[in-house]
Amino acid sequence: MKLILKLSVLFIITALVVGSCGKQLESHQPVDNDPTVPAQVTGVTVVNGNGNATISYTVPKDSILSYVKAVYTITTGKEYAVTASYYNNTLVVEGFADTLEHEVKLYSVSRSEVMSAPVTIKIKPLVAPIWEVFRNMQVINAFGGYNLTAQNASKANISIIVTKPNVFNEYEADNDKSVFTNVDSILSKVRGLDTIEYRFGFFVKDRWGNKTDTVYKVIKPIYETELPKTNFSEFTLPGDAPQWNNGETAVRYIWDGRYGWPWTSFTSQPAGSTDPHMITFNTGALARISRVWIRPYPEGSAQGDRYYYLTTMKRFEIYGAANPSLSGALDNSWTLLGSFTVTKPSGLPYGTDDADDRATAIAGFSWEMDVAAPKVRYLRIRCLENFAGGTAQSINELRVYGDPR
Template identity: 25%
Template structure:
């Protein structure tokens, strides 16, 4: 290539580059009339949108459900806002998007007519003129809870019941007597006894522990909207209740408990041929025997008893069948009327509402007047109660509250939680036979319990 041709090509490339720069600059100048740095500017307006139209107002418990229609032909409306002034003089505000057809305005107390202002807001922040709604809500959840509240003496304290049909969240505050100075007594809130309600079925609670003397209690209800009811006051005498001393509880051997690290055949080991009574269970070893249910330890891996297996020696495994009932028998060394029991399972997460943790059980009782207690069962014993453990909403998605309850607060009130109409829940007894009937996973071949804690009114010691 000669020098003239090289210069000619260079000049051509330079001209093309200049043309491209000119074209790009022209395009940028055009687009910059509506943009900045290549980002589209939001166009704003100062024109207020028209008012919304109210279609219907539906009274709710402590709330108003307001149905509305947006102004037609205005696609720029972004949200609807409703507000009112509560009884504390504070402005309460609620918002929904343009895609909603109603707005729920909550937090009312009382059933008198209330005034709510509604407006719509567009993308430019312009707010329409207000539309005023006047309507009366239904009785609020906190007022209903107080109106329906029942308080009665219970073992070791008092029982509180209320209604919460919609499962609204609120708090029940407990007040107890506090002596300010000699001769002057007032009710002060006990912050350790706060009751939280947020469902429609679990609407009772026990307040413990309190001495078995007549005393004053007070209750009021509050919610997240800062509403607060009047205070309900009453005098009650809790029933006497004591924690049963686990050191006094002793396993007995009259029903032939055994210790072997594995399942045993039902026909060979389960039934006492002399009495026809099912023997106590076969435990995994002496370190896992019935006495481990009563040692005050709630975080170990203690009591471990196998279910007997029918046809265990049959070579056809399909014919083998677990006998779900397993027993353990104790001398409490006291005459007692039980008020409640607590079960502490193995603490591992795999046992929470699962595996060998006990789901259904019975408590049988008798005393020294029953001279045939070791030769006849159950006909000479008294069924104190039968109890069934709770199920979580979903075993695969346990909540923190469900886990906490199962591991540390799994309590059964002897009378109220009994599911067997033939039980005599108020009977007193010295000897107890615990019948385990079902585990959370019934195909597991054993039961486990860490601690079986008992409370009641002790009549006398032996």
Template identity: 35%
Template sequence: MKKIKSITLVLWCLVFLLGCKEDILAPLEQDEVAPGMISSPSTVSTAGAVKITYNLPSDEDLMYVMAEYTTKYGKVVRTKASSYINSLTIDGFADTAVYDVNLYAVDNSENRSKPMTIQVRAQEPAIFGIRRSIELVDDFGGINIRFKNPTEANIALVVSYKDSLGNFSTKETIYTKVKEGNFSSRGFSSQETIFGVYIRDRWDNRTDTAIASLTPIFERQLDKSKFKVSTLPTDAAVGWGLPVANLWDRVIAAEGSMWHTADVGMPLQVSFDLGVTAKLSRFTLWQRQGVWIYNHGNPKRYEVWGSNNPATDGSYTNWTKLVSCESKKPSKQPTGLNSNEDVAAAARGEEWTIPLDAAPVRYIRIRVLEVWIGPGGKAAHVSEMTFFGNDK
């Protein structure tokens, strides 16, 4: 009997709470008295933004301050700041024009004060300075885009090209905040093409389009059937019966088809022959897959060197460093914990670009400086490598 009464009491409590839901969510205080106005506003302008500092009214029920202005595109933008601070920042300005901004004090009943109207002028948004620094040049299979972004602003580079109908079509959008940008957009045949690149920020402000007529450099994947083992005296010994030739056997996921060294310590290196002399454009390296991604002997920091006449003693005489690489784990989680993004990135492989001014080479040397297990790692393993360039 007591149990039935307890259940009944709980049900009545639930009915009461549900019936009072609107009252619970409503403001605790309701009045129609507007708070006082803010006073003594002052401004500081930065790139695409303005910080406004002010004195708050003394109303006890003050909740926040709101700034409101209309953009050059006719959109009303509102920015709020808590009553516990005395400043707010309006960002996303599209230009350096003067704008009227209304500042309101708002209380717990959502009553607004009379507006304090001020005029503000932001400094030039970052995207326009970046746009002036853009350089477009021919690259393997496409174009190379270089720019400077000194404030490390979050931007989108929109790459387009003029298609067969004479219309600009978007090829890709590159999101970045790097200070020194150097990106390549590929997938084009080696014929003259008109390219366009413009910059967009997160408020959808846009620059004009940089236009260039360029001819992409011929590029193709190098024929792996021509690759050969070319072991030098200082190269790492093979471990676990997994030879160097597994680097180009076209198998990525299988556990038994990788290159694996013996425990020789870091740094270590492996050398091989591409079978042709080629001006390289890029390469992709696939880690050992499965539970091993971003772990164990997969390279974390490594270098790729090239030569046409390697020293027979295994030294670095006649070798030129083509690129330094550092593997990045997308999730940044500790070793052994991999997100879906980590798994997908490892499956795609890590692509690295060879500088345009690099000389043609025939022999490749991979110098592993550190593996993912840490500085104490003694062995390395790689599933597959693919190279691209011009071997004509």
């Protein structure tokens, strides 16, 4: 009986405590519940930008002010609001895709979330980034696909959406070909397409849902195939650099499919020499060269293989010739097919490669040649600067692509 009585008392006390807590929670009120309306901002000025406007103002000397809020409607018809604390005197309204006049309402908001009457201003944005990108975008046929280029001067976050017809002949987005970026100079290379005609649509979109018109292009990729390496042969000319250690390495090793030492071309740098190092070889086919794939030689170390190191080419040129001068001179028998620069993805200091750097180098660099260049049979690679600051060069493996028909 005593046990039952004790349990009953405990139950009653618990109920009272829980009930009391519930009442306390219900009675909580904002710390600051002042209904006073804050003072408005004054001295408003506007600087219109591309798809946006920067609004400056004088913050009122009002102790209850918490922040300033701008409310506006963008081109899509959607309403947005941005805020700035009372420590700031500027805010940016953005997301406009036209150059029309728009109304923005500025509210002062107190610590109790009481808003002032609005200060209404007018803005007139400049040309939106999506239209700037759209108007200078170019799409041209390339070997095995197409090249898309555009300038994004404001470095805005934009998407270039590529569309293609589906089985119902309705255009839908192709995310694999679409571009999502904020770089100033846009370059998208699409490869792996057959040499038939394709019809694609292209439009530019921003993160607010604004989008441009769609431009439609018929793309006809240029034929490309890998030139058979079984036909390659060395073709050493006067002026070509000697190989390491009296021929321990060799030019012919760059197409033998083997990696590592000594299966590489590795030129020897005489002390004090600053002349560019060249190697020359015969592809065995007169072809219009589309690209040359190069895998750099890895220098082994306690830190792991280093690809952006010593004789790895940093700046170099590739020349082609159908019937080269046997003097070894880079005369008019040679055509410059392209000038190239290797950039380490991570940007880490010399001698330090991260996992992404190594993965990029292992995958190899694909260097595109001038599509207007004539057909050639012989290739010459000229190193202007390696990663150590010299001109010696090393190449572990190489492939050549083009149209030999």
